[in-house]
Amino acid sequence: MGETQAAPEPWAEVPARLRARGLRWTPQRRTLLAVLAETRGHVTGAELVERCRTLDPATIPSTVYRTLDVLEDLGIVRHAHGLDGREEFHVLPAADHGHLSCSGCHGTWDVDADDAAALVAVLAERRGFRVDLSHLSVAGLCKGCASER
Amino acid sequence: MGETQAAPEPWAEVPARLRARGLRWTPQRRTLLAVLAETRGHVTGAELVERCRTLDPATIPSTVYRTLDVLEDLGIVRHAHGLDGREEFHVLPAADHGHLSCSGCHGTWDVDADDAAALVAVLAERRGFRVDLSHLSVAGLCKGCASER
DNA sequence: GATGCTATTGCAACATGCTGCAACAACTGC
DNA sequence: GCAGTTGTTGCAGCATGTTGCAATAGCATC
Ligand SMILES: [Mn+2]
Ligand SMILES: [Mn+2]
Ligand SMILES: [Zn+2]
Ligand SMILES: [Zn+2]
Numbered sequence: 001m002g003e004t005q006a007a008p009e010p011w012a013e014v015p016a017r018l019r020a021r022g023l024r025w026t027p028q029r030r031t032l033l034a035v036l037a038e039t040r041g042h043v044t045g046a047e048l049v050e051r052c053r054t055l056d057p058a059t060i061p062s063t064v065y066r067t068l069d070v071l072e073d074l075g076i077v078r079h080a081h082g083l084d085g086r087e088e089f090h091v092l093p094a095a096d097h098g099h100l101s102c103s104g105c106h107g108t109w110d111v112d113a114d115d116a117a118a119l120v121a122v123l124a125e126r127r128g129f130r131v132d133l134s135h136l137s138v139a140g141l142c143k144g145c146a147s148e149r
Numbered sequence: 150m151g152e153t154q155a156a157p158e159p160w161a162e163v164p165a166r167l168r169a170r171g172l173r174w175t176p177q178r179r180t181l182l183a184v185l186a187e188t189r190g191h192v193t194g195a196e197l198v199e200r201c202r203t204l205d206p207a208t209i210p211s212t213v214y215r216t217l218d219v220l221e222d223l224g225i226v227r228h229a230h231g232l233d234g235r236e237e238f239h240v241l242p243a244a245d246h247g248h249l250s251c252s253g254c255h256g257t258w259d260v261d262a263d264d265a266a267a268l269v270a271v272l273a274e275r276r277g278f279r280v281d282l283s284h285l286s287v288a289g290l291c292k293g294c295a296s297e298r
Numbered sequence: 299g300a301t302g303c304t305a306t307t308g309c310a311a312c313a314t315g316c317t318g319c320a321a322c323a324a325c326t327g328c
Numbered sequence: 329g330c331a332g333t334t335g336t337t338g339c340a341g342c343a344t345g346t347t348g349c350a351a352t353a354g355c356a357t358c
Contacts, residue, residue, distance in 0.1 A: 024305055024354045046344060060308055065345060067306095083284075085234035085315090086344070100278060115275065118267030119287070126264065128292030129249060135232075138268070139284040143277030173324045173335055195314060209338055214315060216336095234345090235314070 010076070010092065011037050017074055028063050029070075031056045036077065036091050042099075042108075045087045078134040090134065098136030104145030111138060159225065159241065160186050166223055177212050178219075180205045185226065191237045191248075191257075194228075227283040239283065247285030253294025260287060 011033055015025040035051045043051075045065060052059040068089065071077045077089045080099050083106070088099070098111035116133055123129040141149075160182055164174040184200045192200075194214060201208040217238065220226045226238045229248050232255070237248070247260035262269075265282055272278040290298075 081230050081234040085230040115271050122264050129289055130295045131287055131289040135288040140281040141279045146279045
């Protein structure tokens with residue numbers, strides 16, 4: 001396929017990165033990677049399973065979740081948790097960021113490194129704690145929903 | 150126990166507070182309240198179901214979870230989510246606080262209002278967002294685990 | 299290209315919750 | 329006390345993952 005790859009797609013390197021760790025490149029992983037390559041922003045695990053099934057109806061959920069664990073180790077995806085605790089994956093996050101969600105309207109926004117800087121600094125100074133920003137998910141009421149009360 | 154009990158046990162008032170809202174005081178709710186009255190700190194939902202079963206083996210999980218929802222409305226309990234997204238309830242939180250957990254050793258600590266003040270202020274100023282501190286749960290590496298790498 | 303090591307898969311079972319619905323039972327008002 | 333209203337319960341089924349285990353199949357090596 002004479003496709004021109006605009007950016008240095010990291011997807012092409014995944015098989016080699018897996019093998020370098022003694023891991024394997026399987027058809028099931030190929031399917032998930034194909035799905036992820038077309039995904040932007042945040043997706044739930046269940047959604048990824050569903051999309052894999054459109055490529056390969058024989059997709060097994062546990063295989064997808066286990067592969068997501070591996071990919072998270074490689075830094076290809078990151079996850080946080082929505083208001084209900086459900087996993088939300090972020091594919092190839094351009095910039096590290098946390099998540100903000102409104103329990104009133106269920107809107108979501110990103111918390112960039114700058115927004116979180118103060119909290120990160122406080123916890124680092126006071127406890128030597130290193131915050132995982134990508135896993136951070138802050139709940140509350142957005143401007144609109146807060147004024148409604 | 151020379152400590153002054155500022156407020157009388159709130160448990161005694163629960164039946165009345167329920168009825169005031171048109172809700173009901175049932176044996177199942179009595180059981181859960183009995184469990185909560187003996188609980189300090191954080192507990193998972195599953196743990197509460199288990200403890201209810203020791204008082205009443207006929208306890209049904211969905212009833213417990215639905216009652217927890219009601220009690221959260223009343224402000225008797227609050228919940229956040231652990232690293233894995235599982236619910237963790239806090240009974241009668243003395244002071245509003247968030248949660249800090251280490252993904253290395255699974256240790257947990259409280260994030261008090263002062264620790265979180267900077268983040269809360271930033272989100273309020275920049276977006277008019279009102280943070281729900283009790284639902285906040287920050288992940289990362291504690292001092293010990295961070296230095297191990 | 300065949301071989302062997304072992305990572306990975308598929309499957310079944312389990313864990314933790316949530317939801318729809320019909321039967322039941324607190325409470326209110328008489 | 330009794331009846332009616334309607335909030336609750338129990339139950340079955342679903343949603344989202346996780347885990348143990350035996351069978352399978354990558355892939356490094358020859
Ligand atoms: Mn929540
Ligand atoms: Mn997590
Ligand atoms: Zn909102
Ligand atoms: Zn730690």
